[in-house]
Amino acid sequence: MVRAPYFDKNGIKRGAWSDEEDKRLISYIERQGHPNWRQLPKFAGLARCGKSCRLRWMNYLRPNLKRGNYTQKEEQTITDLHKKHGNKWSLIAENLPGRTDNEIKNYWHSHLKKFSQTNEITTCDDEFESNPTQSTEFERPTNDAVSADSPHILESSLSMSSETSYNEDNSPSFSSSHIESTVNLSREEDSVALWETFGGLSSNFWTEPFISENAFSQDYFPISCCGEEMDEPFFIW
DNA sequence: AACTGATGCAACCGCCTGCTG
DNA sequence: ACAGCAGGCGGTTGCATCAGT
Numbered sequence: 240m241v242r243a244p245y246f247d248k249n250g251i252k253r254g255a256w257s258d259e260e261d262k263r264l265i266s267y268i269e270r271q272g273h274p275n276w277r278q279l280p281k282f283a284g285l286a287r288c289g290k291s292c293r294l295r296w297m298n299y300l301r302p303n304l305k306r307g308n309y310t311q312k313e314e315q316t317i318t319d320l321h322k323k324h325g326n327k328w329s330l331i332a333e334n335l336p337g338r339t340d341n342e343i344k345n346y347w348h349s350h351l352k353k354f355s356q357t358n359e360i361t362t363c364d365d366e367f368e369s370n371p372t373q374s375t376e377f378e379r380p381t382n383d384a385v386s387a388d389s390p391h392i393l394e395s396s397l398s399m400s401s402e403t404s405y406n407e408d409n410s411p412s413f414s415s416s417h418i419e420s421t422v423n424l425s426r427e428e429d430s431v432a433l434w435e436t437f438g439g440l441s442s443n444f445w446t447e448p449f450i451s452e453n454a455f456s457q458d459y460f461p462i463s464c465c466g467e468e469m470d471e472p473f474f475i476w
Numbered sequence: 477a478a479c480t481g482a483t484g485c486a487a488c489c490g491c492c493t494g495c496t497g
Numbered sequence: 498a499c500a501g502c503a504g505g506c507g508g509t510t511g512c513a514t515c516a517g518t
Contacts, residue, residue: 241486242511253488254511277503293504294487329506340506345485 252286256295260285264292265300298341305337309346317343318351 241255256264267283273296276289285292309317313335320331328340328347335343 241513242488255486275503289503290489290505291487297505298486326507341486344507349484 246286250286251288251291253291256299260287261295261300264296268296268300294341298339303337304339309350313338314351317347321347321351 242253244252244254244257246252263283263285267279271282273279273293276293279285279289280287280292283292287295316334317331320327320334324330326344328344332338332340332343
């Protein structure tokens, strides 16, 4: 479902993120934050560009992200806000805690848009029949119309998965630690193992140049990443 | 079983904006 | 006022998976 990993001409890795990269990014940001995205990959030992790291963190790795099916309320909110603001996904995302603009955008295009368009056609047809000379400019359905005319939305809401539970305040609650979920670890032992790995990273990796450590296979980074730019010390704390 | 088109979504690209010197 | 840089945003793409034939 994701692009195959590859290295571009500058030696920057692109495409799907590996678990190892996720771990490194999470671990680094949890420790150091992200004051400078462009410098972050270098200090985190990632052969990625800063934008890629930012995107991965913002859309997939950061804590409190809500994943899984959308509730009817969320769909309603998206529809409502899209009608109000248009494709201002970040603005819409601000009103949906735990959802990213990218996710909302995807959801709109894959789920809600079709219903909106269906309704648009209906609306336009109706409008055309009632007033053939009037412009058929896009008109999104009202909330009521969406609910009434889009039974699929209701169905999808009812079939919401149990992957994500919610706190009393309706904020997302993850069944296990966020990191576990992001690296597809489901068992307690795996979680411990992961943190032991992090611990190992913190004691060795975080004090030594990453290239020499065994965390990566030798061919993980292109030569260009092991060259002059990588000679400067990564870790100064 | 094999093929094909549709779907979902992670990730990339390019532009815009705001900040700093 | 201007230039350069970094962050952020919206549009688009690539590809695994699913559903239908």
